[in-house]
Amino acid sequence: MMNTEKSASVSGTDIAALEIQGISLAFRKRRQQLPVLNDISLTVPAGKFVSIIGPSGCGKSTLFHVIGGLLEPDQGVVRMGGREVTGQRGLISYVPQKPALFPWRNTLDNVLLAREISGDANEAARAEAREWLVRAGLGGFEKSYPHMLSGGMQQRASFLRGLLAPQEVICLDEPFSSLDELTRSDMQRWLLDLWETSRRSVLLITHSVEEALLLSDTIYLFSGRPASVLHRADVPFARPRRESVIEEPGFLELKREISARMKEEQSKKPI
Amino acid sequence: MKLRRLWNSIWPPLVAVILLLAVWQAATSIFQIEKWILPSPSDIVREATGGAAGLWKHTMATLRLMLVGFAIGTGTGLLVAFSLHYIPSLKSSLYPLIILSQNIPTIALAPLLMIWFGFGILPKIIVITLVCFFPVAVAAMDGLTRTDRVMLDYMRMAGASKGQIFRKLEVPHALPSILSGVKIAATYSVMGAVIAEWIGADKGIGYYMMLQKSSFRTDKIFVAITIIVTISLAMFALIALLEKWLVRYKPLKDDK
Structure with missing residues (x-):
């Protein structure tokens, strides 16, 4: 069940655990087209932690529904382990926003x-x-x-x-958003430890830059609706990572940079 | 603590009932009301203890009829709810008819059923089934349609089959709702049994009532009513207990 570090480190040559390519989706509401996802491509290499940051309501959860096979995209494909699985269910492990126990x-x-x-x-x-x-x-x-x-x-x-x-790939949909600040940072630390020992392939949706930087190997920055990939950033901090990384100057700088990009995107949003 | 709360909820209605009985007893003797019009509570108690042996046979007959009808009615209700839930076209075409059918009073159907199916047990079972199935079917369908969206999404993404979603999510989620329907059906089933026996039977509480009515034995009719109420309450309590056991995961109401 648990991937050891060894099997994850051969990732250079092996096939991505999850790859989505050119996904577009629009909801139809009384003849109106409501574009939600616009040509989204991203990759989750095996044993890596990938995050998506974006303004709230940008359609990040819809993307999970596409990956999970609940919604068929208008365009694009979902691949897992190199196999096309668009619209197939039961291939990801989903952790919803609310615990839903x-x-x-x-x-x-x-x-x-x-x-x-x-x-x-x-x-x-x-x-x-x-x-x-x-x-x-x-x-x-x-x-x-x-x-x-x-x-x-x-x-x-x-x-x-x-x-x-x-399932190999775990999809986390803003799992900390309903928690208070203290519990939240506790949970982040807990998840970091947990992930370091299990090394599963993870795709996390969040709106916290700090959370994404702390946990991820790669971050995708999404635009507002319709969501598209604005920016892709690799997080350089070494693994296994400790929570103290938050205080390093490199961390702060990266955080500032991504936050600035996010703010710029937010300000473009029509009111 | 718990016992005390129970006692606190029981004593006010208990006192009310005792007061009512006392007023009744006093009124019958003060106004010298004829026994065949309104017997006093003590008359009724005397009659009940005196004629216990004969009544026992009738009570058992009614109980048996009621339990069989209740089981079949509840089963039919669940079956209808589950199939309508799974076949939406069936639901949109039949659900309004089911609602409409409830405007036909059961007592009006009973004579027809006697003509079609004779005086055996079958038409009586049908009457009880008709009264029981409706609350169960409506409650179950309502519960099934209100399945939690997030949990449903979770099950689907996890690749759960329709059967798994039904067994592991929809039925347990609808269970409290189903049980409240069953609770109503349980009390209805007593009424259904008595009505069925009024129309045509050679034993049972309903039959006994008709017999006593023709000889103006009001006291005996009151005894019969007491028995019916007792059975109703017992059925209700039984289902409430079952509910408590099945839905034991729920937090107590006065938690928090």
């Missing part, structure tokens, strides 16, 4: 849901899930129902559900 399942069963769907929620999977729950600080809460957990704990359980899913 099932209230009638206890934490352990919630975390195992994706495994159940793919039909391999066996004893080994349960043991693995228990181990991860302990590591995520949810050790004593296996049998608790979601409403008994705090917001941060629910979000962590939701992450674990995504992490334990059999």
Whole structure:
């Protein structure tokens, strides 16, 4: 399940875990065309963490629905491991914005849901899930129902559900946006540690520049609606990364640069 | 603590009932009301304890009829809801008809059913099924259509099949709603059974009532009513317990 660092480091030659090419999509509303995605291309190499930053409401979530196969793009293709999979479902592990844990399942069963769907929620999977729950600080809460957990704990359980899913690529849709500032930075640190040990291929949507810089290998900056790729930036900081990277001058400079680009984009938005 | 809360919710209606019975008892003796018009509560109690053996047989007959009808009615309701949910064209064509059908009073249909299906158990089961199926079907369909959007998206993206979405998301999500429909159906089923027995039966509480009506035994009719109310309450309590057990994941209402 877990990719070791070794298998991720041969990425130079191997095929991207997820590649989308020239995706365009418009919603039709009473004869009106509402373009949402405009010729979007991006790549998530195997074992890399890629983020998308963009103004809120720019159609980032719609992109996930396209990748997840819920929406058919008007143009463009989605490839996974080199195979065209446009419109196919069940190939990504999705972590929605709200935890969306099932209230009638206890934490352990919630975390195992994706495994159940793919039909391999066996004893080994349960043991693995228990181990991860302990590591995520949810050790004593296996049998608790979601409403008994705090917001941060629910979000962590939701992450674990995504992490334990059999699919290679994990898509995170603004997973921290509903949390308060303190929990949020806690969760970022937690996710960073978690990712450093598991090294899955991740695509994260966020509107926080700092969050993206802290976690990612590559950042794509999106424009406002209709969303298109404005800028692609590689994050140079070494792995394994620590949270203290936030204070490095290079980090601050990169943050300033990307924020400036974002502000410029925001100001173009018609009011 | 919990017991105390329970007691706090029980005693006010209990006191009201006791007061009502006392006023009733007093009124019948003060105004010297004839026993065949309005028997006093003590008359009714005396009658109930005296004629217990014969009543037991009728009660059992009604209970059996009601339980079979309730099970079939609830099953039909669920089946209808599930199939309408899965075949939208069926829903748009049949749902209005189902709503409309509720304007036909069951009591008006009962004689027809007797003519078509005789005096056996079948027409009675049909009557109960007709009254039970509607609340269950409507509640279940309502619950199914209100499935959480984000959870549904999650299931779809995870590649869940229609069957998996149904079993793991839609049914558990609709369960509280379904159970509130079943609770209504449970009390309706008692009424359905009694109506069915009024129309044509040779045993049961409904039959017993008709028999006593023709001999002006008002006290015995009151005994029958008491039994019906008791069965209704018991059914309601039973389903409420089932609900508590099935929907045990829910936070208590006064949490937070």
